[in-house]
Amino acid sequence: MVYFTNRLLLVFVLVNLIPSSKSILNDSDVEGRMDFLQSSMDRMEHRILTLTKTVNKLSKRKKDExxxxxxxxxxxxxxxxxxxxxxxxxxxxxxxxxxxxxxxxxxxxxxxxxxxxxxxxxxxxxxxxxxxxxxxxxxxxxxxxxxxxxxxxxxxxxxxxxxxxxxxxxxxxxxxxxxxxxxxxxxxxxxxxxxxxxxxx
CATH class of the missing domain: 2.60.120.40 (Jelly Rolls)
Structure with a gap:
């Protein structure tokens, strides 16, 4: 539930960061925004995963020593x-x-x-x-x-x-x-x- 909520929050933030247009969006505009959102979420998830692995490794090293x-x-x-x-x-x-x-x-x-x-x-x-x-x-x-x-x-x-x-x-x-x-x-x-x-x- 927390993970789903975080993704919704991330989508909301990213949508508001994308410059809005007064013109009616066509299919290519929508697809472009969705691709941008997906790419941004993937990068964010990768950073979180990398940080989690680093913290776990440091914790294990401290115990080992x-x-x-x-x-x-x-x-x-x-x-x-x-x-x-x-x-x-x-x-x-x-x-x-x-x-x-x-x-x-x-x-x-x-x-x-x-x-x-x-x-x-x-x-x-x-x-x-x-x-x-x-x-x-x-x-x-x-x-x-x-x-x-x-x-x-x-x-x-x-x-x-x-x-x-x-x-x-x-x-x-x-x-x-x-x-x-x-x-x-x-x-x-x-x-x-x-x-x-x-x-x-």
Missing amino acids: HVMFYATLSSDTVLNINSIVKFNEIQFDEGADFNSGDGVFVSPVSGVFMFSWTTLTYSGKSIDTELRVDNIVKAKQIISLGSSAGSIQSTQFVICRVNEKDHVWIQTGAGFTTENFFDHLFKGSKSSFMGILIHVI
């Missing part, structure tokens, strides 16, 4: 082998691409990312973790503490290419230990997972 998340564990967690670590406290998520329910990040774009995860555990415990991109291991991290080590945290960084719609997560390894003890908090330190888009490909 700001992809990042940071999540932590809310409680002590013990996991068996091959288990996804569900970082269920979202501290920051630009773009809402990290799912705190399953601990998985879904990339909205193809690009180069930096990922980092921190594991915190305590005396006599072990943690074996790995970063996976669409189920392919990109990096690993192992902590194994002695009986009097106290609480220790370790952080691993990785830079890798991720395709649009790829799933990225942290999970426990397959063989180092069957009991991975994650301490969620020690003097302000937490087990965590983060990712930042470096640039779009």
